Amino acid sequence: MEHGEILARLEATIAERRLGDPSASYVAKLNAKGLAKIAQKVGEEGTETVIAALAGDRKELVGEAADLIFxxxxxxxxxDVPFAEVLAELARREGTSGIAEKASRSN
Structure with a gap:
């Protein structure tokens, strides 16, 4: 199975469940709580990913990374930002030094 296919299916599932019943869908529940709660969860998962990486537990790191991406x-x-826009931005940056790319954003 293609990785892009998995991400596309996940994106479609999230879109489908976004406005669903919060008692039946975690995605709907998060959306019902608002953007700040969703952003908080991204931050929490980012922190948990860092902790797992520093702990050296590969399985935990993979699980936390999956949670972070989700x-x-x-x-x-x-x-309303399609994941394709993020991928397009990564493609735009490909082959560019990270230092040069970051400097171009500060202009």
Missing amino acids: HLMVLLSAK
């Missing part, structure tokens, strides 16, 4: 996709959906 919650990031929920946040992007809440802001």
Whole structure:
């Protein structure tokens, strides 16, 4: 199974459940709580990912990274930003030095 296919299916599922019944869908529940709650979850999952990485537990790191990506996709959906835009930005940056790319954003 293609990785992009998994992300596309996940994005479609998130979009489908976004306005669903909060008692039946975690995505709907997060959206019902608002953008600040979704952003908080992204922050929490980011922190948990860092902790897992520093602890050296590969399985935990993979799980937390998956949680982080999921919650990031929920946040992007809440802001009506297709994941394809993020991928396009990564493609735009490909082959550019990180230092040069960051400097170009500060101009």
